[in-house]
Amino acid sequence: MAAEEEERALLGPAGGDDGGRSPGSPRALPAVCDPRRLPHRLLVLALMCFLGFGSYFCYDNPAALQTQVQRDMKVNTAQFMALYAWYSWPNVVLCFFGGFLIDRVFGIRLGTVIFSIFVCVGQVIFALGALVNTFWLMEVGRFIFGIGGESLAVAQNTYAVSWFKGKELNLVFGLQLSMARIGSTVNMNIMGWIYSRVQDLLGYTGPSTLGLTLMIGGVTCLFSLACALILAYLDRRAEKLLHKEQGKTGEVIKLTDVKDFSLSLWLIFIICVCYYAAVFPFIGLGKVFFIEKFKFSSQEASAINSIVYIISAPMSPVFGLLVDKLGKNIIWVLCAVITTLASHIMLAFTFWNPWIAMCLLGVAYSLLACALWPMVAFVVPEHQLGTAYGFMQSIQNLGLAIIAIAAGMILDTRGYLFLEVFFSACVCLSLIAVVMLYFVNHLTGGDLNWSAKKREKLQKVAAAEVEEQERLRRQNEDDLAKLQPKADDFSLRNKYLSKLGAQGSEAVAESAAEDNSVTFSEIRYA
Amino acid sequence: MAAALPLLLLLAAGGGAGAEGGRQVSMQYNPGWNNSSVNLLHVRAVGPSDTLHYVWSSIGAPAVLLVASASRSSTLRVNWTQLLSPAPAGAIWIDPPGSVVYSTAVVFTKVFEYSEAKTLEELFYPTYDLSDFSWDSINRTLNHTALTAEFTGIPATGPSGSFSNGSLAFRVTAYEANGRDGPLPSLLHTADSSKVEFVLAGVAPRGNSSRFALEVATVEETGVVQKLRSARSIDDEYTPTIFETLSLVAQSQNGSSTLSFLQWKATAYGSQTPRREDSIQCRSHGLQAANWTLPMSSIVHAYFGEGVGSTYTISAINISFGGEDGKVYQEKRYLSWSVLLGFGQPPEDTFSPLVISIMAVALGTPMVMLLVGSCVVLFVQRKRYSEYEPIN
Numbered sequence: 001m002a003a004e005e006e007e008r009a010l011l012g013p014a015g016g017d018d019g020g021r022s023p024g025s026p027r028a029l030p031a032v033c034d035p036r037r038l039p040h041r042l043l044v045l046a047l048m049c050f051l052g053f054g055s056y057f058c059y060d061n062p063a064a065l066q067t068q069v070q071r072d073m074k075v076n077t078a079q080f081m082a083l084y085a086w087y088s089w090p091n092v093v094l095c096f097f098g099g100f101l102i103d104r105v106f107g108i109r110l111g112t113v114i115f116s117i118f119v120c121v122g123q124v125i126f127a128l129g130a131l132v133n134t135f136w137l138m139e140v141g142r143f144i145f146g147i148g149g150e151s152l153a154v155a156q157n158t159y160a161v162s163w164f165k166g167k168e169l170n171l172v173f174g175l176q177l178s179m180a181r182i183g184s185t186v187n188m189n190i191m192g193w194i195y196s197r198v199q200d201l202l203g204y205t206g207p208s209t210l211g212l213t214l215m216i217g218g219v220t221c222l223f224s225l226a227c228a229l230i231l232a233y234l235d236r237r238a239e240k241l242l243h244k245e246q247g248k249t250g251e252v253i254k255l256t257d258v259k260d261f262s263l264s265l266w267l268i269f270i271i272c273v274c275y276y277a278a279v280f281p282f283i284g285l286g287k288v289f290f291i292e293k294f295k296f297s298s299q300e301a302s303a304i305n306s307i308v309y310i311i312s313a314p315m316s317p318v319f320g321l322l323v324d325k326l327g328k329n330i331i332w333v334l335c336a337v338i339t340t341l342a343s344h345i346m347l348a349f350t351f352w353n354p355w356i357a358m359c360l361l362g363v364a365y366s367l368l369a370c371a372l373w374p375m376v377a378f379v380v381p382e383h384q385l386g387t388a389y390g391f392m393q394s395i396q397n398l399g400l401a402i403i404a405i406a407a408g409m410i411l412d413t414r415g416y417l418f419l420e421v422f423f424s425a426c427v428c429l430s431l432i433a434v435v436m437l438y439f440v441n442h443l444t445g446g447d448l449n450w451s452a453k454k455r456e457k458l459q460k461v462a463a464a465e466v467e468e469q470e471r472l473r474r475q476n477e478d479d480l481a482k483l484q485p486k487a488d489d490f491s492l493r494n495k496y497l498s499k500l501g502a503q504g505s506e507a508v509a510e511s512a513a514e515d516n517s518v519t520f521s522e523i524r525y526a
Numbered sequence: 527m528a529a530a531l532p533l534l535l536l537l538a539a540g541g542g543a544g545a546e547g548g549r550q551v552s553m554q555y556n557p558g559w560n561n562s563s564v565n566l567l568h569v570r571a572v573g574p575s576d577t578l579h580y581v582w583s584s585i586g587a588p589a590v591l592l593v594a595s596a597s598r599s600s601t602l603r604v605n606w607t608q609l610l611s612p613a614p615a616g617a618i619w620i621d622p623p624g625s626v627v628y629s630t631a632v633v634f635t636k637v638f639e640y641s642e643a644k645t646l647e648e649l650f651y652p653t654y655d656l657s658d659f660s661w662d663s664i665n666r667t668l669n670h671t672a673l674t675a676e677f678t679g680i681p682a683t684g685p686s687g688s689f690s691n692g693s694l695a696f697r698v699t700a701y702e703a704n705g706r707d708g709p710l711p712s713l714l715h716t717a718d719s720s721k722v723e724f725v726l727a728g729v730a731p732r733g734n735s736s737r738f739a740l741e742v743a744t745v746e747e748t749g750v751v752q753k754l755r756s757a758r759s760i761d762d763e764y765t766p767t768i769f770e771t772l773s774l775v776a777q778s779q780n781g782s783s784t785l786s787f788l789q790w791k792a793t794a795y796g797s798q799t800p801r802r803e804d805s806i807q808c809r810s811h812g813l814q815a816a817n818w819t820l821p822m823s824s825i826v827h828a829y830f831g832e833g834v835g836s837t838y839t840i841s842a843i844n845i846s847f848g849g850e851d852g853k854v855y856q857e858k859r860y861l862s863w864s865v866l867l868g869f870g871q872p873p874e875d876t877f878s879p880l881v882i883s884i885m886a887v888a889l890g891t892p893m894v895m896l897l898v899g900s901c902v903v904l905f906v907q908r909k910r911y912s913e914y915e916p917i918n
Contacts, residue, residue, distance in 0.1 A: 071853070076803050205853070292767050293760075349760055412802045415766030421881050421888075428888035435892055439899040443906060 035238035044163055044234055045172060047227045049179040051112070052156050054224030055119045055149040056183030059087065061126075061217050063284045064191035064302060065210065067291070072210045073135050077285070081408030084284050086139045087146035088401035095393040096253050098151040099386070102158060109232040112155040116221075116228040118148025123218040131211030150397075159231065174317065181313040183220075188287075188306035191217060192298050257387040264379045264446060267437040269392055271372060273399035274430035275337065278344065278423040279365055280400055281407040283308060289347075289416055294354050304358050311362030312369070319370040327452035329378075330441060332371035334434050339364035341427045348420030378448055548703030548717045549573045551673055555665055559606045562663040566825070567675055568602050569700045569720065578869060579620060580700065580720055584661035584677050585609070585824040588696050589633040590722070591618070592786060593829075594869050597625035609828050617828035630776060630786050631745040631826045632867060634696065634724070635842070638741065641733040651732045658682050659694070673700040692728025692859070699723070704873075710800040711791040711864055712764040714875055719787075719868025726861040737848035738861065743816060744788070745826055747838050749779045754813045754843065756792075761875050766802045768793045772810055773872045774843060787872040794847045794863035796854040806854045808863060809846050816842040 034040050062069055062083045070080050102111040122145025129137030160172045195213045199205050202212070283305060290301040323332050343357040343364065380388040403426070410419045441448045447455065549571040556566050569580040577600045581591040601621050609617035620626050637654040659679035667676040678695040699721040706714050707721070715721060724740055746752060757771045770792035776785045790808070797804040830838050847861055848854070855861050866872070 070803060074803075076801065288767075293762075293769055351758065351760065412766060415762035415764075415768075415802075417761050418763045418881060421884055425884055425888040428892060431892045432895055435895045435899060439903060442903055 035234070035242055040234075041163065044231065045175065047231045047234070048156060048159050048163075048172070049175055050227045051116070051159070051224055051231060052153060052176060053179055053183045053227075054116075054123075054218075054221035055145070055152055056180040057187045057220040058119070058123050058126075058145065058217055059149060060184050060187050060283075061191060061214060063287060063305065064188050065195060065213065066285070066288050067298075068192075068195055068205070068210055068213075069130075072205060072207050073130065073133070073138070075135055076408070077411045078405055078408035079135065081281065081284060081404040082139060083142050084281065084404040085401040086142040087149065088397040088404070090143060090147045091150040091397040092394050092401070094147065094151055095397065096255070096390045098154040099253070099390075101151065102155055108155060108158050108162065109235055112152065112159065112228045113225070113232055115148045115152040115155055116225040118144055119152060120148075120218065120221040120225050122146070122148055123214070123221045127211050127214035127218055129211075130207050130214055133207035159235070162235075177316070178313050181309045184309045185306045187217070188302045188309070189299070192302055253386050253390050254384075255387065257384045258391060260384065261388065261391075262379055263440055264437060264444075264448065265376065265388060267433045267440065268372065268375055268379070269395055270433040271333065271337070271430045271437070272392055273395055274426045274433065275340065275368060275372075276396055277399045277403035278340065278426040278430075279308070279361070281404045282344075282423055284404065285407060285411060285419070290354060293416055294351070304355060307355070307358045308362040308365055311359060312366040315363060315366040316370060319367045323367075323371045323374075325452055327450050327455055329371045329375050330434065330438050330449040332367055333375070334431075334438070336364045336368035336371065337427060337431045337434050340368070341424060341431060344420055344424045344427055348417055348424060375448055379446070549578070549701075551700050551702045553668060553670055553673060553675065553700065555668055557602060558604055562665050564610065565661055565664045565677060566604065567664060567668070567698065569673075569698075570602070571700065571702070571717070572598055573717070574598075578718060581618065581825060581829075582675070582677070582696075582698055583825045584659075584664075584679065586826075587633050587635050587655075587657035588659075588661070588677055588679070589631055589825055590698075590720075590867065591629065591631045591825055591829050592867065592869065593620050593629040594627050595620055595625040596627050597622065600625045609824060614824045614828035615831045618825055619829070628785050628869070629747070629829070630750075631829070632788065633743040633745065633826060634740060635743050636741040637694065637726075638739040638844070638846075639732055639736050640739070641735045642737060649733070651736070654681065654694070656694075673702070674698060688730040688732060690730070692726070692730065694729065695725040695727065697723040697725060706764065707864075710765060710795060710802070711768065711793060713789070713791065713864060713866050714764070714873040715866055716868060716870070716873050718870050719866050719873075721864055721866050724861075724863045724865070726855075728859050730859075731856060734856075735853075736855070737846060738855070739811075739844050739846035740863070741842055741844050742788070743840055743842040744774065744776070745830060745838050745840055746776055748836065750785060750839075751777045751779060751781065752813060752841050753777065754810065756810075759875060761877060763878055763881060764875060765791050765793065767805065771875070774813065775872065784871050786867070786869050788865055788867050789872040790845075790863070790865040794861055796858035796860050796862075798860060798862075800862065804854070804858070806847050806861060811844040811846065813841055813843045816840045 035044075062080065066080060069075070069083075070077065102108055105111070106114055122141050122143070124141070125144060126138050126141030129135065129139070129141055156176060157173070160169060160176060164172045191213065194216055195209065198209050198212045198216070202209055286305040287298075287301045290296040290304055291298065296304065319332075323329060326332075339360055343360040346352055346357040346360075347354060376388050376392065377385060407419060407422070410422055438449065440446070447458075450458070551569060551571045554568040554570070556562065556564070557568050559566070565582075565584040567580075567582040569582070571578040571580070575596070575598060577595045577598055579591070579593040579595065579600070579602055581593070581602060583589055583591075603619050603621050605617045608614055611617075620629075634656055636656060639651040639654070640648045641651075642648055656679070658681060660682040661677055661679040664675045664677055667674070667678075669675070674697065676695055676697045678693050680689045680693050701715050701717060701719060701721070703717050704715065706712055713721065726738060744752065753775055755773045755775060757773070758769050759771060760769070762769050768791050771789065772792060773787050773789040775787045777783065778785060792808050792810075794806040794808045795801075795804045796806050845863065847863065
């Protein structure tokens with residue numbers, strides 16, 4: 001069979017040649033088909049990137065079509081925002097189980113396909129709900145979409161870890177996140193156009209116009225499903241040919257760890273929840289805000305509403321590097337929160353050109369993502385990291401769901417000024433948490449706000465000592481320690497930092513943790 | 527005009543009183559005429575030192591006469607036989623005439639229906655001339671406690687065609703004190719103002735993308751300058767998502783004082799219980815001096831006489847309803863637009879105490895925490911040093 005021939009072709013030259021680069025060999029597979037060679041891995045990389053494209057594209061469909069959804073489905077803003085809340089609800093729980101499902105139940109390949117199917121089916125039901133003019137069906141669609149979307153992001157990262165290692169992995173995470181940003185941005189700017197084309201085609205506006213538009217948007221999900229299927233095939237083929245193991249998330253979640261969380265960690269949670277609650281629901285409602293308050297045209301409003309995503313793509317690596325080199329995470333978080341507060345206040349109380357405020361928001365958002373997420377690793381022991389990140393995402397989703405609905409209700413009854421004041425108050429709450437975190441950290445002598453230099457110095461001093469301790473510890477509990485090879489620690493953190501899903505997969509931090517996860521020798525954010 | 531200064535003084539006093547005790551408002555239907563075939567509603571708002579008269583009538587086109595009088599006891603006089611005759615000039619006056627410091631009138635003349643095709647060419651359907659409407663007696667709708675009344679009309683030709691199932695109405699509300707309406711657009715009002723709500727209910731549109739526009743004419747004594755002001759405010763908490771307030775103000779010639787105003791938010795609503803999502807965009811098309819003679823609005827003729835251009839001038843403004851897609855009316859078959867009319871300065875929205883207190887607490891708390899935190903840190907460090915000192 002062809003597969004056997006492939007195997008022979010691969011295994012033959014693999015004896016001495018580590019890269020499998022034997023272009024002269026007549027039996028060699030074409031480069032694109034050889035799992036060890038760059039062209040093939042690039043193909044896999046492309047598939048991985050497009051795996052998440054559909055879900056990122058469709059996540060913000062409601063924001064891109066807010067006026068149309070509200071007009072055609074005759075819903076108020078609170079009901080409209082429920083579409084976002086329904087996405088978040090399943091993830092309050094699923095954050096803890098996504099990894100488990102992939103590792104123990106489905107396996108990465110089947111898991112990815114299943115999650116992609118959830119995304120597709122969710123989007124189709126969402127569109128169908130519009131077609132038959134039943135709003136609750138749309139909500140059901142968003143719920144199913146939410147089940148798939150967030151877990152798909154976990155699967156995507158797991159794939160990346162299983163195919164790419166080390167430096168490559170940084171790039172891969174970066175590319176995946178850029179793809180996410182592109183998905184969101186393209187959605188924001190193209191859905192309105194598609195709607196107007198469908199409207200021209202049908203000759204009228206109404207639920208069926210909306211439904212058809214969303215169906216067309218759903219094509220991206222089908223495309224992603226196709227990527228998932230091809231990826232599953234290629235992964236299986238690679239497993240056969242290279243005897244490679246199926247990727248695992250390596251996620252360990254123990255809910256009882258929650259009681260051991262420090263005050264600092266809880267403060268970080270508060271910062272996270274309050275901050276994201278003031279950014280994502282705002283973007284969800286943003287388009288109409290710019291149209292009504294600033295008299296923007298529909299296209300212009302779409303553009304300004306997607307600027308946060310656009311800015312965060314190039315700025316994240318820059319800030320990642322900056323925070324990595326300078327340390328002092330709390331100060332950076334403080335700057336980001338204050339800037340966000342300023343931009344919300346600007347949007348609330350002035351008619352200044354909103355591009356200024358939105359660009360500031362975009363910059364602040366990128367900065368916060370780069371400085372906040374890695375802090376968790378400083379205040380949590382390695383073995384609790386999974387639980388900490390799972391918990392952080394869970395309450396982030398809970399916060400987003402609740403705030404989304406509250407924001408819709410506030411808009412309907414109190415208007416945009418009050419809504420902006422509400423968002424400002426949320427940011428202030430996270431500001432309070434940052435200030436508290438600063439003092440708590442200062443008083444308890446924590447390392448959150450050390451500069452990178454100091455960290456390095458102290459780390460060198462401690463290195464020998466730690467090594468000694470580590471040796472002792474390993475002797476004592478050799479099983480546990482040896483079960484987790486270094487590469488896994490490394491990829492573990494990667495995953496947590498990057499699986500922040502459709503709303504916020506912003507941070508990819510990578511740590512080549514030498515021992516107790518104090519060192520972030522290499523952090524990359526995209 | 528010469529009366530501007532006294533009015534200013536009067537309203538300065540009256541406004542103050544309005545804020546404290548308000549005005550005593552009484553409504554009288556067809557004073558001195560025992561017949562309900564015509565509608566004339568006299569709203570008399572007595573302040574501490576002045577009286578504001580609002581005379582609403584549907585004789586001819588629906589109109590309101592606003593007269594400020596410096597006397598608490600001034601009364602409205604109507605010569606009914608003359609008023610209902612073809613030459614009504616002088617049939618309405620305020621007694622004593624010398625107490626009148628300022629008078630103006632607002633006439634709702636026409637309702638246009640047009641469709642805006644894609645070619646930007648506006649197609650106008652035959653205009654509804656409100657002076658040709660027949661109006662129900664408002665006696666039944668008169669509410670002396672809520673101070674409301676409703677003029678409902680249909681074309682005089684009878685309830686056929688578009689109006690077979692619908693009607694056009696003007697809902698009048700008088701105010702005794704400063705305050706704010708409950709239902710949207712929740713206009714802020716003073717004791718020196720009244721509200722009128724233009725309502726189209728059930729009127730069938732004659733085209734697929736029909737829009738309506740209301741023509742409002744104002745009558746001012748010569749020498750009074752009118753200005754249309756559009757104020758964009760950041761504060762939309764009372765009228766969610768509506769940031770624009772328009773006001774048509776009448777100023778004395780030297781521009782120093784505002785005599786009267788019409789004020790409205792740039793929105794109409796497509797529901798009897800208006801919510802944000804029922805909002806219908808409302809645009810106003812420049813104020814124009816109207817050279818035409820007023821349509822048969824008898825009370826304006828009856829009060830101001832026949833001196834168009836010499837003793838008084840007429841201006842007109844069109845208010846159109848429906849945004850880029852004039853769909854809302856098509857679906858709801860309901861449109862209501864509220865406008866406040868009154869004497870003196872139009873009221874201005876200010877931030878609600880809730881907004882101010884939320885901002886104060888939200889911004890204040892981090893500051894306080896920063897201060898307290900710094901103190902605690904300083905204190906702890908000092909304590910540490912003092913503990914270390916003996917060791918050193």
